[in-house]
Amino acid sequence: MTDKKSILLIIGGGIAAYKCLELIRRLKEQDISVTPVLTKAGTEFVTPLSLATLAETEVHTDLFDLKNETEIGHIQLSRQADLVVVAPATADLMAKMANGLANDLASTLLLATDKDVLIAPAMNVRMWQHPATQRNIDTLKQDGVKFVGPEIGDMACGETGPGRLSEVPDIVTAIQSAIHMKKGPLSGKSILITAGPTHEPIDPVRYIANRSSGKQGYALAEVASVLGADVTLISGPTKLPVPSGIRFIEVETAREMRDATLANLPVDIAICAAAVADWRVKKSAGQKMKKTKEGLPQLELAENPDILANLSDLKDKRPSLVIGFAAETETVIEHAQKKLKKKGCDWIVANDVSAKGNVFGNDETSIHIISAKTVESFENVSKEDAAKQILLKAAKELKL
Ligand SMILES: Cc1cc2nc3c(=O)[nH]c(=O)nc-3n(C[C@H](O)[C@H](O)[C@H](O)COP(=O)(O)O)c2cc1C
CATH class of the missing domain: 3.40.50.1950 (Flavin prenyltransferase-like)
Structure with a gap:
């Protein structure tokens, strides 16, 4: 042998x-x-x-x-x-x-x-x-x-x-x-990570978006791979290079992200770091909308799927650990604790995205990892370090 x-x-x-x-x-x-x-x-x-x-x-x-x-x-x-x-x-x-x-x-x-x-x-x-x-x-x-x-x-x-x-x-x-040759605390574990913003089309040239750069999600994917995990990164539109040695799926809208997420289960850990648009335009125009004398266009919005809640609710294929991100602009920890309960996930990673927090697009962040019983904070760390803290804690959790 x-x-x-x-x-x-x-x-x-x-x-x-x-x-x-x-x-x-x-x-x-x-x-x-x-x-x-x-x-x-x-x-x-x-x-x-x-x-x-x-x-x-x-x-x-x-x-x-x-x-x-x-x-x-x-x-x-x-x-x-x-x-x-x-x-x-x-x-x-x-x-x-x-x-x-x-x-x-x-x-x-x-x-x-x-x-x-x-x-x-x-x-x-x-x-x-x-x-x-x-x-x-x-x-x-x-x-x-x-x-x-x-x-x-x-x-x-x-x-x-x-x-x-x-x-x-x-x-x-x-x-x-x-073949499980990658060595590290996450070897043998599969992780699905969503990252970046979603773009919700208004017409063929315009869309609703947000300021997410995708850096935190990409850092998670990169670090998870280094720690030995089998990584699937599902990303909305970003300008970032794709980390090596991972499976990469590019999507545009929240609905595409939800479909890609569900199609790539089962996994051991799911981390929803994407800033998914809460709303989309109910009926996006097939052609570019023109200015008219009749007045402003009325955009009716529809609610987008809640990927984090969907994953947390799954019966058969629920990942052992479902982690969400909360971008908050005030009373960060309290809001994140409420989100944890509402979504039914295991942890929320909260960060302050107010002008003071300056997280979007930046290489640094401050995070609070919130579970039902604990809050762990890491202030002014690189997004790679934040990723490492989250993933090492996840590795520990799955070994319990
Ligand atoms: C110069 C040349 C380059 C080709 N490159 C590709 C290629 O990159 N990917 C591909 O799917 N087919 C490519 N093809 C077509 C395949 O060779 C063709 O579909 C063949 O039947 C594949 O057989 P296989 O799948 O049994 O290897 C190429 C054909 C030629 C003549």
Whole structure:
């Protein structure tokens, strides 16, 4: 018996396939062994010889390989690793996975495996945004497939947008997290964090927003990952770089944030750090609203979903620890204690966002972690330090 971790790496036929060579090197540095499987299209982009040399093992390409079937067999191959990783995951492979196709070695292994599957998609932005791919993504997430990326950026095809393969170190971190190699007080724990503001459209060019920069939520995601957690960050629009080694989901409105949150359960800890708009415009205009002589437009508001209360109320999938944030401008602790009761969450992290508190967009903050029985205050700390205090307390709580 050995403690050495191993992954089955399925390499799809995308332009980013060459990056799997670097991925194999980095994984080996971390003492993770790699068995490569190359799709037929994949052989157009990277050679079995390069893969076999770097991985120091045989590369599997063919379902009907007599030698392999007699020696190991595709079922055994699908089960002997700790994790199955698909990088790059092509639109085609994702479609096959979502529909249960098994017409080549890669798709058969993905259907036959009893191990977790982590995919790193990479494709042209239009392919990624196509409704068919988006449907497949939803299905795969429901099936429990983990995602790393894709990132937003320039592509080999000259277009820009979501669809770039995640950077190799981020894929390595996601793999380590999936096989519980990340060491730290939160290793083995999954955390979902919401961050940033939401934008509620008035018409195609205007929206209702707030001053949240997202810095506190992003700091929580970054620190949680460093402490060993498996992190999902669901963020409204911000200008911040995405922390590495986490799952990142970008949303715009409160309703999208609620849907993404519920779709990414179960988790051990949920931290609602986003400044979700309380209201949206009931009927946003399809076209840009124009000034008219008839007077001012009347905007009727509707209440947005209360994500924190929704999470706290869940029966089956309620996280063990639900933490909310309260941005208050007066009598901060009293208001936060009321919010704790009203929402039914476990802790409220309160901060003073009055002009005096100067929290929005700033790198410093003062927080009060409020539970039913205790108040712990941390004054004038960086948002990273505040995150660390919250997360170390959470780690302690979950060990009790
Ligand atoms: C030059 C070139 C680059 C390609 N890059 C990608 C890509 O990045 N992502 C993708 O999903 N498909 C890409 N394709 C299309 C796939 O190769 C094609 O869908 C193939 O059937 C995928 O097979 P596989 O999923 O079995 O690997 C590319 C095709 C060509 C010719």
